[in-house]
Amino acid sequence: MNLIDTHTHLYLSAFDNDREQVIKSALNDGVGKFLLPNIDNSTVLPMLKLTGQFPEVCFPMMGLHPTSVKDDYNKELIMVANWLPKETFCAIGEIGIDLYRDKHFFQEQNRAFRYQIELALEHNLPVVIHSRQSFEVIINILKEFKDQQLRGVFHSFTGSPEQAYKAIELGFKLGIGGIVTFKNSGLDSVVEKISLEHIVLETDSPYLAPAPRRGKRNESAYLLYIANKLAEIFSTDIEKVTDITSANAIELFVI
Ligand SMILES: [Zn+2]
Numbered sequence: 173m174n175l176i177d178t179h180t181h182l183y184l185s186a187f188d189n190d191r192e193q194v195i196k197s198a199l200n201d202g203v204g205k206f207l208l209p210n211i212d213n214s215t216v217l218p219m220l221k222l223t224g225q226f227p228e229v230c231f232p233m234m235g236l237h238p239t240s241v242k243d244d245y246n247k248e249l250i251m252v253a254n255w256l257p258k259e260t261f262c263a264i265g266e267i268g269i270d271l272y273r274d275k276h277f278f279q280e281q282n283r284a285f286r287y288q289i290e291l292a293l294e295h296n297l298p299v300v301i302h303s304r305q306s307f308e309v310i311i312n313i314l315k316e317f318k319d320q321q322l323r324g325v326f327h328s329f330t331g332s333p334e335q336a337y338k339a340i341e342l343g344f345k346l347g348i349g350g351i352v353t354f355k356n357s358g359l360d361s362v363v364e365k366i367s368l369e370h371i372v373l374e375t376d377s378p379y380l381a382p383a384p385r386r387g388k389r390n391e392s393a394y395l396l397y398i399a400n401k402l403a404e405i406f407s408t409d410i411e412k413v414t415d416i417t418s419a420n421a422i423e424l425f426v427i
Pocket residue numbers: 179181209266376
């Protein structure tokens with residue numbers, strides 16, 4: 173099996189005591205690749221250090237996370253742009269708009285998102301989008317770039333079937349993670365209406381651990397719980413879920 177965790181923050185301090193062990197146990201359990209979304213300037217060096225240690229399996233992204241968009245966001249964006257030619261990145265991410273935690277910087281988040289979409293187009297990279305309570309705002313922005321072959325993924329998708337179809341129509345994939353295993357999340361009945369061809373798998377570790385590990389630190393090995401849940405939803409086996417979602421990730425991120 174060769175699962176791909178398309179969204180893991182393995183470089184964060186939550187893994188300082190056992191990072192190598194976490195990667196090795198995930199590799200043992202059939203997770204073969206780890207895509208690392210950046211957060212802001214403070215996370216770039218830890219992320220690249222990890223990528224240097226595991227260059228065959230760890231793939232970094234470059235971007236400014238919407239919850240890190242503050243007064244100094246222009247400075248942060250210049251650093252994002254400056255890093256891009258220096259290293260190989262598999263995506264611009266994670267970027268987007270977050271209206272859950274703090275609406276104060278909405279205009280700045282909007283500008284940062286648009287600027288980073290331009291960077292993605294310029295460097296021919298996919299975008300990894302964080303869309304917490306901002307799905308419709310984001311869809312409307314993406315529509316403006318419709319004819320420019322922008323591609324990417326709605327990370328941690330938790331929307332309605334109609335929203336899923338809107339994302340798919342724009343050529344985007346849906347990142348499905350631990351929430352699909354939560355009782356009463358309702359995400360399973362949404363996923364059921366989408367084809368596996370439009371899905372990539374992710375843990376978002378250390379956050380959002382799937383059942384039965386809910387509430388604990390998440391790690392990439394738990395991608396198996398998510399893959400198993402999808403196999404159950406689509407009445408198929410985990411091998412098929414792995415083959416299709418990993419092919420989707422390889423095509424999208426060119427890894
Ligand atoms: Zn994330």
